[in-house]
Amino acid sequence: MISLATxxxxxxxxxxxxxxxxxEVDHLFSCDVNRHVRTTIMANFPPKxxxxxxxxxxxxxxxxxDVYIAGFxxxxxxxxxxxxxxxxxxxxxTIFFKVRDYIKAKSPKVFILENVIxxxxxxxxEYFEAIMKSLHGLGKYNITYKVMNTKDHGIPQNRKRLxxxxxxxSHDKGTFEWPEVIxxxxxxxxxEPRKVRPTKNDAPPRSSTTAHSNVKAVVKLLExxxxxxxxxxxxxxxxxxxxxxxxxxxHSLCITTRRPSGHWITNRGRYMTTGEMMGFQGMWKxxxxxxxxxxxxxxxxxxxxxxxxxxLERIFVRVLPAAGLVPAKKLHDRWEAAAVKGAAPSTPSxxxxxxxxxxxxxxxxxxxxxxxxxxEKAARKA
Numbered sequence: 001m002i003s004l005a006t007x008x009x010x011x012x013x014x015x016x017x018x019x020x021x022x023x024e025v026d027h028l029f030s031c032d033v034n035r036h037v038r039t040t041i042m043a044n045f046p047p048k049x050x051x052x053x054x055x056x057x058x059x060x061x062x063x064x065x066d067v068y069i070a071g072f073x074x075x076x077x078x079x080x081x082x083x084x085x086x087x088x089x090x091x092x093x094t095i096f097f098k099v100r101d102y103i104k105a106k107s108p109k110v111f112i113l114e115n116v117i118x119x120x121x122x123x124x125x126e127y128f129e130a131i132m133k134s135l136h137g138l139g140k141y142n143i144t145y146k147v148m149n150t151k152d153h154g155i156p157q158n159r160k161r162l163x164x165x166x167x168x169x170s171h172d173k174g175t176f177e178w179p180e181v182i183x184x185x186x187x188x189x190x191x192e193p194r195k196v197r198p199t200k201n202d203a204p205p206r207s208s209t210t211a212h213s214n215v216k217a218v219v220k221l222l223e224x225x226x227x228x229x230x231x232x233x234x235x236x237x238x239x240x241x242x243x244x245x246x247x248x249x250x251h252s253l254c255i256t257t258r259r260p261s262g263h264w265i266t267n268r269g270r271y272m273t274t275g276e277m278m279g280f281q282g283m284w285k286x287x288x289x290x291x292x293x294x295x296x297x298x299x300x301x302x303x304x305x306x307x308x309x310x311x312l313e314r315i316f317v318r319v320l321p322a323a324g325l326v327p328a329k330k331l332h333d334r335w336e337a338a339a340v341k342g343a344a345p346s347t348p349s350x351x352x353x354x355x356x357x358x359x360x361x362x363x364x365x366x367x368x369x370x371x372x373x374x375x376e377k378a379a380r381k382a
Contacts (some may be wrong), residue, residue: 002325005065005108007031007054007072007099010306012045014069014112016284017312019351021331023320028063036298043293054098059105066325068108070099071307072115096131104138109171109323112315113164114307117147120162131164141166144176148315150281150308152181154335154344156190156251157280159308165315167323176322179314182339187233187251189344190279191265198230198269204238214238215264218247222266229266236264252280260300274299282309288352310335 001024006014009030018025030041031051038050051057072095103111120128135143143166150159167176200219204211215238222229227249236247239259246253253263255277262272274296275285281303284290292299314335321328334345 001026002066002320003028003063004067004069005029005063005102005106006068007051007070007102008095009041010037010071011283011302012041013281013283013306013309014067014312015045016282016351017309017316020309020313020334020348021316022348022351023316023326023331028065031057036294037302039293040299040302043291054095054102057098059102062102062106064106064108066109067320068103068106068111070102070111070113071305072096072099072113097134100134100138103135103141103166107140107168109168109325110319111141111164111166112312112319113166115162117160117162120147135164135166140168140170142169142172144178146178148178148311150311151184151251153179153308153314154182154184154310154338155280155282155308156184156187157253157255157308158248158251159254161307161311163311163315165319167319171323171325173322173324175328176319179318179333179336182336184251185338185344187235187249190252191233191268191276192273194268198267200230202269204264204271208239210241211238211264214240214242214245215266217242218245219266222247230269231267233268234266236266238264255280255304257301257304259304260297262300274303277303281306282311282313284347284352288347 002018003026004014004018005028006012009032012030015025015027027045027047029049029051030038030045030047031054032038032041033053038052041047042050049063099113119131122128132143132145135141143164145162145164147160148163149161150157165176200216203215203219206212215236218234218236218238219229222234227234232249234247234249235252237245237253237259240246252272255262262274262277264271272280274292275287277300278285278290283303283306286292294302314333317331317333320326320331334348338345
């Protein structure tokens, strides 16, 4: 068993990843300022302690974990935001230093940090260099970083994120290597079966002016180019302005907090379901016992803000043995194996054993709830 602590915890996808690998977890603490996130975590992965605000935590009194993970706020560094970096007006840019303070105070054997790739180039790379200098300044860790794209590691979602891995020098066996690119499974494998072939009239409601006109325009354009978007699964970011809108039929566009209903699927004639969005992140789904404890718009935002489970799994398979926490022979890279076998892996049943404590009737009611609320209506409730 390894002990785990997380900050800016989101949906606790690190726990999903570890349990998928069969690793027993002593969940010491989670921390997130968002009350809806807390509701989700407490319903599915309740820790021994939950902190509402890491900036107010005395790290000298916090529990010491083997593995520490934090996805510190990306908004100050994202190209989709104001890019204020450490000077973020909401104070999110300095959360990193609170994260560093825990690492300094408790010396976890391994830490994994995650952020958007905009951090690499914002202000000419100044913020990235400051973070690296600060981490190296701890003097106790071998630190490496890499941009990881979800679609390069088994799941068809274009999601580039920057990952930092630090291994305590006193535990580092020197074997850690970043996972190699293995590609992804076909998009259709991650979509729910379609019931009927949509028509050209299937589009977001006219009240959603931008989305409606964008879907109509994309379908017309694709047909003009010789494609068959009503039979082919084109994913359309229809809620963006037409100038910046993108679409693709080999993989999903990035799932983000700004798109709590996901993206439009042309050969389904609808937005993504919440279950599909979770699948594109490699998460456990309501069908598998995940408890939906918040509104669908709030859950959609949480999905868009989380680390991808498949990426975390592949990192864990390599970093846990490198730090002497789990023998390499006990860990299996199921995504790499799936790439060889030619089939997307299902969530291991052992990982879901605890979540399935709810009755099948309760799970079915959850699924009906997901299907009953139209995504466009749910988005307006956010």
